[in-house]
Amino acid sequence: MQHSVLTFKNRQHGVDFFKVSVDDKSLVICNKCSKQVPRGGKSSTSFNTSNLISHLKHSHRFDGVLKAYEDARAAKDASNLKPAAKKPPGLTHIGEAFEKSKKFARNDPRAKAIEDLIMEMMALDDQPFTLVEDRGFSRLINHLEPRFTLPSRRYFSDVCLPAKYDAIARCIHTLIDNNVKDMSFTMDIWTCDVSPVSMMSLTAQWLNTDFQLYRAVLQTQELPGSHTGTMIHQTLEMVHVVLRDNARNMEKAMKECGVANLGCMAHSLQLAVNEAVLSQRAVSDCVAIGRKIVGHFRQSQVASSALRKLQERLQVPQTRFQQDIATRWNSTFYMLKSLVAQKQAIAAYAVEHHLPATLNAHQWTLVENMLTILDPCEQLTRNISKATATAADVIPSTQALTRLLKQTVPTDHGVKTSKDTLLKAVQSRFGHVEEEPLYYLATILDPRYKDRYFTLASKSNQATDMLREKLLENDGATAGTPQPEEPPEKRSREDGNNSLLGMFEAILEENTEAAIHQENGRVDAELQSYLSEPTLHLSRCPLEYWRSNQSRFECMAQLARKYLSAPCTSVDSERLFSAAGHVMTEERNRLACEKAEMLLFIKKNLPLIHQQVEG
Incomplete structure:
Protein backbone atom coordinates (compact mmCIF):
# COMPACT_ATOMS: atom_id res chain seq x y z
CA MET A 1 0.00 0.00 0.00
CA LEU A 81 -0.56 33.44 8.51
CA LYS A 82 -2.61 35.11 11.35
CA PRO A 83 -4.52 38.29 10.38
CA ALA A 84 -2.93 41.47 11.59
CA ALA A 85 -4.63 43.02 14.62
CA LYS A 86 -6.74 46.07 13.82
CA LYS A 87 -5.65 49.23 15.51
CA PRO A 88 -8.22 51.39 17.28
CA PRO A 89 -9.27 54.32 15.09
CA GLY A 90 -7.26 57.42 15.78
CA LEU A 91 -4.52 55.63 17.73
CA THR A 92 -1.99 55.48 14.94
CA HIS A 93 0.90 56.13 17.26
CA ILE A 94 1.74 56.60 20.90
CA GLY A 95 1.57 60.39 20.66
CA GLU A 96 -2.09 60.34 19.71
CA ALA A 97 -2.90 57.88 22.49
CA PHE A 98 -1.28 60.20 24.97
CA GLU A 99 -3.24 63.16 23.57
CA LYS A 100 -6.51 61.29 24.12
CA SER A 101 -5.81 60.94 27.82
CA LYS A 102 -4.66 64.53 28.33
CA LYS A 103 -7.09 66.85 30.19
CA PHE A 104 -8.49 69.94 28.46
CA ALA A 105 -7.05 73.28 29.45
CA ARG A 106 -9.54 75.64 31.10
CA ASN A 107 -9.52 77.96 28.07
CA ASP A 108 -9.81 75.14 25.54
CA PRO A 109 -12.78 75.82 23.19
CA ARG A 110 -14.08 72.29 23.77
CA ALA A 111 -14.06 72.79 27.54
CA LYS A 112 -15.75 76.19 27.17
CA ALA A 113 -18.51 74.65 25.04
CA ILE A 114 -19.24 72.01 27.70
CA GLU A 115 -19.27 74.63 30.48
CA ASP A 116 -21.67 76.75 28.44
CA LEU A 117 -24.10 73.86 27.95
CA ILE A 118 -24.01 72.95 31.65
CA MET A 119 -24.78 76.58 32.54
CA GLU A 120 -27.72 76.63 30.11
CA MET A 121 -29.04 73.40 31.60
CA MET A 122 -28.91 74.89 35.12
CA ALA A 123 -30.94 77.92 33.99
CA LEU A 124 -33.48 76.13 31.78
CA ASP A 125 -34.13 73.20 34.12
CA ASP A 126 -33.93 75.09 37.45
CA GLN A 127 -30.94 73.05 38.58
CA PRO A 128 -28.85 74.31 41.54
CA PHE A 129 -25.18 75.17 41.19
CA THR A 130 -24.39 72.27 43.51
CA LEU A 131 -25.33 69.96 40.65
CA VAL A 132 -21.66 69.86 39.64
CA GLU A 133 -20.81 68.38 43.04
CA ASP A 134 -23.29 65.51 42.73
CA ARG A 135 -21.60 62.14 42.30
CA GLY A 136 -23.93 60.89 39.58
CA PHE A 137 -23.53 64.01 37.44
CA SER A 138 -19.75 63.91 37.82
CA ARG A 139 -19.62 60.27 36.72
CA LEU A 140 -21.81 61.02 33.72
CA ILE A 141 -19.59 63.89 32.54
CA ASN A 142 -16.44 61.82 33.10
CA HIS A 143 -17.90 58.99 31.01
CA LEU A 144 -18.97 61.28 28.18
CA GLU A 145 -15.73 63.28 28.07
CA PRO A 146 -12.88 62.06 30.35
CA ARG A 147 -10.66 64.94 29.24
CA PHE A 148 -13.05 67.56 30.73
CA THR A 149 -12.41 68.70 34.29
CA LEU A 150 -15.69 69.69 35.97
CA PRO A 151 -15.33 73.15 37.58
CA SER A 152 -16.67 74.02 41.02
CA ARG A 153 -20.11 75.47 41.74
CA ARG A 154 -18.45 78.79 42.58
CA TYR A 155 -16.99 78.92 39.09
CA PHE A 156 -20.43 78.44 37.53
CA SER A 157 -22.16 80.98 39.80
CA ASP A 158 -19.44 83.65 39.70
CA VAL A 159 -17.99 83.23 36.19
CA CYS A 160 -20.27 81.24 33.86
CA LEU A 161 -23.57 82.83 35.00
CA PRO A 162 -22.54 86.49 34.43
CA ALA A 163 -20.87 85.56 31.13
CA LYS A 164 -24.01 83.83 29.84
CA TYR A 165 -26.19 86.72 31.05
CA ASP A 166 -24.04 89.28 29.21
CA ALA A 167 -24.02 87.20 26.01
CA ILE A 168 -27.84 86.89 25.95
CA ALA A 169 -28.28 90.57 26.84
CA ARG A 170 -26.14 91.54 23.83
CA CYS A 171 -28.25 89.30 21.59
CA ILE A 172 -31.50 90.84 22.89
CA HIS A 173 -30.15 94.36 22.34
CA THR A 174 -29.13 93.46 18.81
CA LEU A 175 -32.55 91.96 18.13
CA ILE A 176 -34.35 95.07 19.40
CA ASP A 177 -32.05 97.48 17.56
CA ASN A 178 -32.81 95.68 14.30
CA ASN A 179 -35.57 98.00 13.02
CA VAL A 180 -37.85 97.66 16.07
CA LYS A 181 -39.68 100.98 16.49
CA ASP A 182 -42.72 100.18 18.63
CA MET A 183 -42.78 97.92 21.67
CA SER A 184 -45.34 97.06 24.32
CA PHE A 185 -44.46 96.27 27.91
CA THR A 186 -45.99 94.29 30.74
CA MET A 187 -44.91 94.52 34.34
CA ASP A 188 -45.71 92.88 37.66
CA ILE A 189 -44.36 92.59 41.22
CA TRP A 190 -43.65 89.30 42.98
CA THR A 191 -42.76 88.48 46.57
CA CYS A 192 -40.91 85.25 47.35
CA ASP A 193 -42.42 82.86 49.91
CA VAL A 194 -39.13 81.36 51.11
CA SER A 195 -36.95 84.46 51.43
CA PRO A 196 -37.52 88.20 52.05
CA VAL A 197 -37.15 89.15 48.40
CA SER A 198 -39.46 91.13 46.10
CA MET A 199 -38.88 91.53 42.38
CA MET A 200 -40.39 93.59 39.59
CA SER A 201 -40.45 92.33 36.01
CA LEU A 202 -40.48 94.18 32.71
CA THR A 203 -41.23 92.14 29.60
CA ALA A 204 -41.38 93.45 26.05
CA GLN A 205 -43.45 92.37 23.08
CA TRP A 206 -43.10 93.56 19.48
CA LEU A 207 -43.68 92.67 15.84
CA ASN A 208 -40.88 92.65 13.29
CA THR A 209 -41.21 93.82 9.68
CA ASP A 210 -42.58 90.39 8.70
CA PHE A 211 -45.25 90.48 11.45
CA GLN A 212 -43.56 87.82 13.56
CA LEU A 213 -44.31 88.18 17.28
CA TYR A 214 -41.38 88.39 19.70
CA ARG A 215 -41.30 88.42 23.49
CA ALA A 216 -38.32 89.07 25.70
CA VAL A 217 -37.68 89.71 29.37
CA LEU A 218 -35.85 93.02 29.58
CA GLN A 219 -35.40 93.13 33.32
CA THR A 220 -36.18 91.34 36.56
CA GLN A 221 -35.08 93.73 39.28
CA GLU A 222 -35.18 93.54 43.06
CA LEU A 223 -37.70 95.94 44.57
CA PRO A 224 -36.66 96.56 48.17
CA GLY A 225 -38.75 98.37 50.74
CA SER A 226 -42.41 99.29 50.43
CA HIS A 227 -44.01 98.87 47.00
CA THR A 228 -45.25 102.44 46.78
CA GLY A 229 -46.00 104.26 43.56
CA THR A 230 -42.95 106.49 44.07
CA MET A 231 -40.64 103.48 44.48
CA ILE A 232 -41.98 101.88 41.29
CA HIS A 233 -41.67 105.22 39.47
CA GLN A 234 -37.97 105.45 40.37
CA THR A 235 -37.43 101.98 38.95
CA LEU A 236 -38.90 102.69 35.52
CA GLU A 237 -36.85 104.47 32.89
CA MET A 238 -37.41 105.00 29.15
CA VAL A 239 -40.79 103.21 29.07
CA HIS A 240 -43.71 104.72 27.18
CA VAL A 241 -46.44 101.99 27.19
CA VAL A 242 -47.03 99.60 30.09
CA LEU A 243 -49.65 96.94 30.68
CA ARG A 244 -50.11 96.50 34.42
CA ASP A 245 -52.44 94.94 36.96
CA ASN A 246 -55.07 97.08 38.72
CA ALA A 247 -53.28 97.59 42.02
CA ARG A 248 -53.35 101.20 43.19
CA ASN A 249 -49.59 101.40 43.66
CA MET A 250 -49.11 100.42 40.01
CA GLU A 251 -51.65 102.99 38.82
CA LYS A 252 -49.97 105.70 40.89
CA ALA A 253 -46.55 104.78 39.54
CA MET A 254 -47.78 105.05 35.95
CA LYS A 255 -49.27 108.48 36.61
CA GLU A 256 -46.05 109.70 38.20
CA CYS A 257 -44.07 108.33 35.26
CA GLY A 258 -46.37 110.02 32.79
CA VAL A 259 -46.38 106.93 30.57
CA ALA A 260 -49.36 105.46 28.73
CA ASN A 261 -50.65 102.44 30.60
CA LEU A 262 -53.52 99.96 30.56
CA GLY A 263 -54.95 97.63 33.16
CA CYS A 264 -54.78 93.86 32.79
CA MET A 265 -58.07 92.61 31.34
CA ALA A 266 -57.80 89.25 33.10
CA HIS A 267 -57.28 90.98 36.43
CA SER A 268 -60.25 93.29 35.84
CA LEU A 269 -62.46 90.30 35.01
CA GLN A 270 -61.19 88.55 38.14
CA LEU A 271 -62.28 91.51 40.28
CA ALA A 272 -65.66 91.73 38.55
CA VAL A 273 -66.47 88.05 39.12
CA ASN A 274 -65.30 88.13 42.73
CA GLU A 275 -67.27 91.19 43.75
CA ALA A 276 -70.41 90.31 41.77
CA VAL A 277 -70.78 86.55 42.05
CA LEU A 278 -68.44 84.77 44.43
CA SER A 279 -69.04 87.33 47.17
CA GLN A 280 -72.78 86.51 47.23
CA ARG A 281 -73.61 84.76 50.51
CA ALA A 282 -75.45 81.80 48.96
CA VAL A 283 -72.70 81.24 46.40
CA SER A 284 -69.86 81.59 48.91
CA ASP A 285 -71.58 79.01 51.16
CA CYS A 286 -71.71 76.55 48.25
CA VAL A 287 -68.05 77.20 47.48
CA ALA A 288 -67.07 76.61 51.11
CA ILE A 289 -68.94 73.27 51.17
CA GLY A 290 -67.35 72.31 47.87
CA ARG A 291 -63.88 72.94 49.30
CA LYS A 292 -64.62 70.66 52.23
CA ILE A 293 -65.82 67.87 49.92
CA VAL A 294 -62.79 68.16 47.66
CA GLY A 295 -60.43 68.36 50.62
CA HIS A 296 -61.96 65.19 52.11
CA PHE A 297 -61.20 63.11 49.01
CA ARG A 298 -57.80 64.65 48.32
CA GLN A 299 -56.55 64.07 51.86
CA SER A 300 -57.88 60.53 52.40
CA GLN A 301 -56.69 57.62 50.30
CA VAL A 302 -59.41 55.42 51.79
CA ALA A 303 -62.12 57.87 50.73
CA SER A 304 -60.63 58.17 47.23
CA SER A 305 -60.58 54.38 46.82
CA ALA A 306 -64.19 54.08 47.96
CA LEU A 307 -65.22 56.82 45.55
CA ARG A 308 -63.48 55.08 42.63
CA LYS A 309 -65.43 51.90 43.32
CA LEU A 310 -68.67 53.87 43.29
CA GLN A 311 -67.66 55.56 40.03
CA GLU A 312 -67.05 52.15 38.44
CA ARG A 313 -70.37 50.85 39.69
CA LEU A 314 -72.27 53.92 38.48
CA GLN A 315 -70.25 54.06 35.24
CA VAL A 316 -69.24 57.71 35.62
CA PRO A 317 -65.84 59.12 34.55
CA GLN A 318 -63.13 58.60 37.16
CA THR A 319 -61.85 62.17 37.23
CA ARG A 320 -60.02 63.83 40.10
CA PHE A 321 -61.54 66.74 41.97
CA GLN A 322 -59.82 70.08 41.43
CA GLN A 323 -58.90 72.19 44.44
CA ASP A 324 -59.44 75.91 43.95
CA ILE A 325 -57.16 78.85 44.74
CA ALA A 326 -58.84 81.78 46.45
CA THR A 327 -57.11 84.37 44.25
CA ARG A 328 -58.12 82.68 40.97
CA TRP A 329 -61.85 82.68 40.35
CA ASN A 330 -61.56 80.33 37.38
CA SER A 331 -60.00 77.69 39.66
CA THR A 332 -63.21 77.93 41.75
CA PHE A 333 -65.18 77.49 38.53
CA TYR A 334 -63.20 74.31 37.69
CA MET A 335 -63.69 72.97 41.23
CA LEU A 336 -67.46 73.44 41.10
CA LYS A 337 -67.58 71.97 37.61
CA SER A 338 -65.71 68.84 38.78
CA LEU A 339 -68.16 68.47 41.68
CA VAL A 340 -71.20 68.70 39.39
CA ALA A 341 -69.67 66.07 37.09
CA GLN A 342 -69.43 63.71 40.10
CA LYS A 343 -72.77 64.67 41.67
CA GLN A 344 -74.21 61.15 41.46
CA ALA A 345 -71.08 59.50 42.86
CA ILE A 346 -70.88 62.03 45.73
CA ALA A 347 -74.52 61.42 46.67
CA ALA A 348 -73.94 57.65 46.71
CA TYR A 349 -70.79 58.07 48.80
CA ALA A 350 -72.64 60.26 51.35
CA VAL A 351 -75.19 57.46 51.88
CA GLU A 352 -72.56 54.82 52.68
CA HIS A 353 -69.79 56.95 54.23
CA HIS A 354 -69.25 60.09 56.23
CA LEU A 355 -68.74 63.44 54.44
CA PRO A 356 -67.73 66.58 56.37
CA ALA A 357 -70.35 68.59 54.44
CA THR A 358 -72.91 68.05 51.71
CA LEU A 359 -74.84 70.19 49.24
CA ASN A 360 -78.62 70.01 49.37
CA ALA A 361 -80.85 69.89 46.29
CA HIS A 362 -81.32 73.66 46.21
CA GLN A 363 -77.56 74.26 46.46
CA TRP A 364 -76.80 71.79 43.69
CA THR A 365 -79.23 73.67 41.43
CA LEU A 366 -77.65 76.96 42.44
CA VAL A 367 -74.16 75.68 41.59
CA GLU A 368 -75.29 74.32 38.20
CA ASN A 369 -77.00 77.60 37.27
CA MET A 370 -74.03 79.60 38.53
CA LEU A 371 -71.74 77.62 36.21
CA THR A 372 -73.83 78.71 33.20
CA ILE A 373 -73.21 82.35 34.18
CA LEU A 374 -69.49 81.87 34.74
CA ASP A 375 -68.88 79.71 31.67
CA PRO A 376 -68.66 82.70 29.23
CA CYS A 377 -66.29 84.43 31.66
CA GLU A 378 -64.11 81.33 31.72
CA GLN A 379 -64.13 81.19 27.89
CA LEU A 380 -63.09 84.83 27.81
CA THR A 381 -60.30 84.31 30.34
CA ARG A 382 -58.85 81.47 28.28
CA ASN A 383 -59.04 83.51 25.08
CA ILE A 384 -57.31 86.61 26.42
CA SER A 385 -54.65 84.54 28.20
CA LYS A 386 -53.41 83.01 24.96
CA ALA A 387 -50.01 84.04 23.67
CA THR A 388 -51.66 85.44 20.52
CA ALA A 389 -54.18 87.67 22.34
CA THR A 390 -53.77 91.42 21.79
CA ALA A 391 -55.36 94.70 22.83
CA ALA A 392 -57.64 94.31 19.80
CA ASP A 393 -59.57 91.57 21.63
CA VAL A 394 -60.74 93.79 24.49
CA ILE A 395 -63.62 95.75 22.90
CA PRO A 396 -65.18 92.82 20.95
CA SER A 397 -64.85 90.49 23.96
CA THR A 398 -66.43 92.86 26.45
CA GLN A 399 -69.31 93.66 24.09
CA ALA A 400 -69.97 89.95 23.46
CA LEU A 401 -69.87 89.21 27.21
CA THR A 402 -72.15 92.15 28.02
CA ARG A 403 -74.79 91.14 25.50
CA LEU A 404 -74.65 87.52 26.65
CA LEU A 405 -75.26 88.57 30.27
CA LYS A 406 -78.25 90.66 29.17
CA GLN A 407 -80.02 87.63 27.72
CA THR A 408 -82.69 85.89 29.78
CA VAL A 409 -82.43 82.08 29.85
CA PRO A 410 -84.14 79.32 31.92
CA THR A 411 -80.96 78.70 33.94
CA ASP A 412 -81.28 82.19 35.48
CA HIS A 413 -83.57 80.75 38.13
CA GLY A 414 -82.11 81.50 41.55
CA VAL A 415 -79.10 83.37 40.18
CA LYS A 416 -80.74 86.33 38.40
CA THR A 417 -79.49 88.77 41.02
CA SER A 418 -75.93 87.49 40.71
CA LYS A 419 -76.16 87.73 36.94
CA ASP A 420 -77.40 91.31 37.06
CA THR A 421 -74.69 92.23 39.54
CA LEU A 422 -72.03 90.67 37.29
CA LEU A 423 -73.38 92.62 34.31
CA LYS A 424 -73.09 95.89 36.25
CA ALA A 425 -69.57 95.01 37.39
CA VAL A 426 -68.48 94.25 33.81
CA GLN A 427 -70.00 97.50 32.54
CA SER A 428 -68.33 99.43 35.35
CA ARG A 429 -64.85 97.98 34.82
CA PHE A 430 -64.91 97.83 31.02
CA GLY A 431 -67.24 100.68 30.13
CA HIS A 432 -64.30 102.96 29.28
CA VAL A 433 -62.54 100.66 26.80
CA GLU A 434 -64.14 102.26 23.74
CA GLU A 435 -62.74 105.61 24.85
CA GLU A 436 -59.17 104.34 25.02
CA PRO A 437 -57.29 105.02 21.72
CA LEU A 438 -54.99 102.02 22.09
CA TYR A 439 -57.98 99.70 22.36
CA TYR A 440 -60.12 101.08 19.54
CA LEU A 441 -57.20 101.58 17.14
CA ALA A 442 -56.02 98.01 17.75
CA THR A 443 -59.59 96.75 17.23
CA ILE A 444 -60.13 98.48 13.91
CA LEU A 445 -56.69 97.34 12.68
CA ASP A 446 -57.52 93.72 13.45
CA PRO A 447 -58.98 92.24 10.22
CA ARG A 448 -61.23 89.93 12.29
CA TYR A 449 -63.03 92.89 13.91
CA LYS A 450 -62.43 96.16 11.99
CA ASP A 451 -65.25 98.61 12.86
CA ARG A 452 -67.94 95.98 13.39
CA TYR A 453 -67.84 95.60 17.19
CA PHE A 454 -68.42 99.11 18.54
CA THR A 455 -71.58 99.70 20.55
CA LEU A 456 -72.55 102.90 18.71
CA ALA A 457 -71.95 104.31 15.25
CA SER A 458 -70.37 107.36 16.90
CA LYS A 459 -67.78 105.09 18.52
CA SER A 460 -67.04 103.47 15.18
CA ASN A 461 -66.69 106.87 13.51
CA GLN A 462 -64.41 108.05 16.29
CA ALA A 463 -62.12 105.07 15.76
CA THR A 464 -62.15 105.56 11.98
CA ASP A 465 -61.32 109.25 12.29
CA MET A 466 -58.48 108.59 14.67
CA LEU A 467 -57.08 105.93 12.37
CA ARG A 468 -57.26 108.35 9.44
CA GLU A 469 -55.35 110.95 11.47
CA LYS A 470 -52.65 108.39 12.22
CA LEU A 471 -52.44 107.56 8.52
CA LEU A 472 -51.98 111.22 7.66
CA GLU A 473 -49.32 111.55 10.35
CA ASN A 474 -47.32 108.89 8.54
CA ASP A 475 -46.50 111.46 5.85
CA GLY A 476 -49.68 110.92 3.82
CA ALA A 477 -48.86 107.44 2.57
CA THR A 478 -50.93 106.50 -0.47
CA ALA A 479 -53.01 103.41 -0.64
CA GLY A 480 -52.13 100.46 -2.83
CA THR A 481 -54.37 99.30 -5.59
CA PRO A 482 -57.10 97.16 -4.06
CA GLN A 483 -56.77 93.55 -5.04
CA PRO A 484 -59.51 90.95 -5.13
CA GLU A 485 -59.96 89.54 -1.68
CA GLU A 486 -60.59 85.88 -1.05
CA PRO A 487 -64.30 85.08 -0.68
CA PRO A 488 -65.63 85.42 2.85
CA GLU A 489 -65.57 82.23 4.82
CA LYS A 490 -68.76 80.58 5.85
CA ARG A 491 -69.28 81.40 9.48
CA SER A 492 -70.39 78.56 11.67
CA ARG A 493 -73.28 79.25 14.02
CA GLU A 494 -73.34 75.81 15.54
CA ASP A 495 -72.63 77.18 19.01
CA GLY A 496 -75.79 79.30 18.93
CA ASN A 497 -76.32 82.56 20.85
CA ASN A 498 -75.79 81.01 24.27
CA SER A 499 -71.99 80.96 23.95
CA LEU A 500 -69.40 83.68 23.72
CA LEU A 501 -68.48 82.66 20.16
CA GLY A 502 -72.14 82.70 19.09
CA MET A 503 -72.47 86.26 20.42
CA PHE A 504 -69.41 87.35 18.39
CA GLU A 505 -71.12 86.07 15.23
CA ALA A 506 -74.41 87.77 16.05
CA ILE A 507 -72.77 91.16 16.54
CA LEU A 508 -70.81 90.80 13.31
CA GLU A 509 -73.91 89.96 11.24
CA GLU A 510 -75.74 93.01 12.56
CA ASN A 511 -72.98 95.45 11.62
CA THR A 512 -71.48 93.95 8.46
CA GLU A 513 -73.99 95.17 5.87
CA ALA A 514 -74.07 98.74 7.20
CA ALA A 515 -70.28 98.89 7.32
CA ILE A 516 -69.83 97.68 3.76
CA HIS A 517 -72.31 100.13 2.22
CA GLN A 518 -71.26 103.12 4.28
CA GLU A 519 -69.42 105.74 2.28
CA ASN A 520 -67.41 108.27 4.22
CA GLY A 521 -65.50 110.91 2.35
CA ARG A 522 -63.33 111.60 5.38
CA VAL A 523 -61.26 108.52 4.90
CA ASP A 524 -58.88 107.93 2.07
CA ALA A 525 -58.99 105.13 -0.48
CA GLU A 526 -56.77 102.82 1.49
CA LEU A 527 -58.85 102.98 4.65
CA GLN A 528 -62.13 102.65 2.75
CA SER A 529 -60.84 99.69 0.77
CA TYR A 530 -59.72 97.95 3.96
CA LEU A 531 -62.96 98.53 5.84
CA SER A 532 -65.20 97.52 2.92
CA GLU A 533 -63.65 94.06 2.62
CA PRO A 534 -65.15 91.15 4.59
CA THR A 535 -63.68 90.45 8.02
CA LEU A 536 -61.60 87.36 8.67
CA HIS A 537 -63.05 84.43 10.54
CA LEU A 538 -62.37 84.58 14.29
CA SER A 539 -60.15 81.50 14.07
CA ARG A 540 -57.79 83.20 11.58
CA CYS A 541 -54.56 84.92 12.61
CA PRO A 542 -54.54 88.70 12.01
CA LEU A 543 -50.75 88.76 11.77
CA GLU A 544 -50.84 86.37 8.82
CA TYR A 545 -53.31 88.71 7.11
CA TRP A 546 -50.99 91.70 7.49
CA ARG A 547 -47.99 89.66 6.46
CA SER A 548 -49.75 88.91 3.16
CA ASN A 549 -51.37 92.32 2.63
CA GLN A 550 -48.79 94.83 3.88
CA SER A 551 -47.86 95.67 0.29
CA ARG A 552 -51.51 96.58 -0.43
CA PHE A 553 -51.97 98.64 2.73
CA GLU A 554 -48.46 99.81 3.38
CA CYS A 555 -49.25 102.68 5.73
CA MET A 556 -51.88 100.77 7.66
CA ALA A 557 -49.50 97.84 8.03
CA GLN A 558 -47.08 100.13 9.88
CA LEU A 559 -49.81 101.08 12.34
CA ALA A 560 -50.92 97.46 12.69
CA ARG A 561 -47.34 96.51 13.58
CA LYS A 562 -47.47 99.06 16.38
CA TYR A 563 -50.92 98.54 17.87
CA LEU A 564 -51.27 94.78 17.44
CA SER A 565 -48.05 94.23 19.39
CA ALA A 566 -49.78 95.22 22.64
CA PRO A 567 -51.11 92.34 24.77
CA CYS A 568 -54.33 92.67 26.74
CA THR A 569 -53.14 90.99 29.94
CA SER A 570 -50.03 90.89 32.10
CA VAL A 571 -49.98 87.09 31.90
CA ASP A 572 -46.41 87.11 30.56
CA SER A 573 -45.12 88.76 33.72
CA GLU A 574 -47.16 86.42 35.91
CA ARG A 575 -45.76 83.41 34.07
CA LEU A 576 -42.27 84.81 34.59
CA PHE A 577 -42.79 84.86 38.33
CA SER A 578 -44.24 81.37 38.25
CA ALA A 579 -40.80 80.42 36.96
CA ALA A 580 -39.25 82.50 39.76
CA GLY A 581 -40.97 80.22 42.26
CA HIS A 582 -38.98 77.32 40.81
CA VAL A 583 -35.72 79.25 40.91
CA MET A 584 -36.00 80.46 44.50
CA THR A 585 -37.04 77.37 46.47
CA GLU A 586 -36.53 76.10 50.02
CA GLU A 587 -33.33 74.40 48.87
CA ARG A 588 -32.07 77.66 47.34
CA ASN A 589 -33.42 80.23 49.83
CA ARG A 590 -29.95 81.78 50.22
CA LEU A 591 -29.60 82.48 46.51
CA ALA A 592 -28.61 86.11 46.01
CA CYS A 593 -31.31 88.18 44.29
CA GLU A 594 -28.83 89.37 41.67
CA LYS A 595 -28.10 85.78 40.63
CA ALA A 596 -31.80 84.91 40.69
CA GLU A 597 -32.41 87.81 38.28
CA MET A 598 -29.72 86.48 35.93
CA LEU A 599 -31.13 82.95 36.05
CA LEU A 600 -34.65 84.19 35.23
CA PHE A 601 -33.33 86.38 32.43
CA ILE A 602 -31.47 83.44 30.89
CA LYS A 603 -34.34 80.97 31.39
CA LYS A 604 -36.93 83.16 29.65
CA ASN A 605 -34.77 84.58 26.85
CA LEU A 606 -32.59 81.61 25.92
CA PRO A 607 -35.35 79.89 23.86
CA LEU A 608 -35.71 83.10 21.81
CA ILE A 609 -31.94 83.15 21.14
CA HIS A 610 -32.00 79.47 20.14
CA GLN A 611 -34.94 80.18 17.83
CA GLN A 612 -32.95 82.93 16.12
CA VAL A 613 -29.88 80.72 15.72
CA GLU A 614 -31.88 77.79 14.33
CA GLY A 615 -33.92 80.06 12.08
Missing part, protein backbone atom coordinates in the same frame (compact mmCIF):
# COMPACT_ATOMS: atom_id res chain seq x y z
CA GLN A 2 1.35 3.37 -0.94
CA HIS A 3 0.87 6.65 1.03
CA SER A 4 1.22 10.18 -0.18
CA VAL A 5 3.54 12.54 1.60
CA LEU A 6 0.94 15.15 2.43
CA THR A 7 3.51 17.85 3.06
CA PHE A 8 4.36 17.76 -0.62
CA LYS A 9 0.90 17.58 -2.05
CA ASN A 10 -0.42 20.54 -4.01
CA ARG A 11 -4.03 20.41 -2.83
CA GLN A 12 -5.16 23.14 -5.22
CA HIS A 13 -4.09 21.14 -8.34
CA GLY A 14 -4.29 17.60 -6.87
CA VAL A 15 -0.55 16.79 -7.54
CA ASP A 16 1.46 14.32 -5.38
CA PHE A 17 5.28 14.75 -5.58
CA PHE A 18 6.40 11.61 -3.63
CA LYS A 19 5.02 8.34 -2.35
CA VAL A 20 6.34 6.17 0.50
CA SER A 21 8.19 3.03 -0.47
CA VAL A 22 6.35 -0.13 0.37
CA ASP A 23 9.53 -2.08 1.10
CA ASP A 24 11.29 0.59 3.20
CA LYS A 25 9.40 3.33 4.91
CA SER A 26 12.60 5.31 5.38
CA LEU A 27 12.54 5.92 1.63
CA VAL A 28 10.17 7.79 -0.68
CA ILE A 29 9.86 7.38 -4.45
CA CYS A 30 9.69 10.47 -6.73
CA ASN A 31 6.57 10.31 -8.85
CA LYS A 32 8.37 12.12 -11.68
CA CYS A 33 11.59 10.13 -12.02
CA SER A 34 10.88 7.09 -9.75
CA LYS A 35 14.17 7.71 -7.89
CA GLN A 36 14.31 6.66 -4.23
CA VAL A 37 15.11 9.50 -1.78
CA PRO A 38 16.01 8.94 1.89
CA ARG A 39 13.72 10.53 4.44
CA GLY A 40 16.52 11.44 6.85
CA GLY A 41 16.73 8.44 9.13
CA LYS A 42 15.45 4.96 9.99
CA SER A 43 12.87 5.85 12.63
CA SER A 44 9.79 7.93 12.07
CA THR A 45 10.99 10.42 14.67
CA SER A 46 13.98 11.36 12.48
CA PHE A 47 12.10 11.74 9.19
CA ASN A 48 12.35 15.20 7.54
CA THR A 49 11.83 16.86 4.18
CA SER A 50 15.27 18.31 3.52
CA ASN A 51 16.34 15.49 1.17
CA LEU A 52 13.06 15.64 -0.72
CA ILE A 53 13.38 19.40 -1.31
CA SER A 54 17.00 18.99 -2.44
CA HIS A 55 15.92 16.30 -4.90
CA LEU A 56 13.34 18.60 -6.48
CA LYS A 57 15.80 21.50 -6.72
CA HIS A 58 18.58 19.42 -8.37
CA SER A 59 16.61 16.98 -10.51
CA HIS A 60 13.46 18.91 -11.49
CA ARG A 61 14.51 22.57 -11.63
CA PHE A 62 13.49 23.02 -15.27
CA ASP A 63 10.63 20.61 -15.84
CA GLY A 64 7.95 22.46 -13.86
CA VAL A 65 7.79 20.16 -10.88
CA LEU A 66 9.86 22.47 -8.67
CA LYS A 67 7.69 25.47 -9.58
CA ALA A 68 4.53 23.54 -8.77
CA TYR A 69 6.00 22.66 -5.40
CA GLU A 70 6.97 26.26 -4.63
CA ASP A 71 3.51 27.52 -5.56
CA ALA A 72 1.89 24.94 -3.30
CA ARG A 73 4.24 25.83 -0.47
CA ALA A 74 3.56 29.54 -0.79
CA ALA A 75 -0.19 28.99 -0.75
CA LYS A 76 0.08 26.91 2.40
CA ASP A 77 2.25 29.49 4.14
CA ALA A 78 -0.23 32.26 3.28
CA SER A 79 -3.14 30.28 4.71
CA ASN A 80 -1.26 29.74 7.97
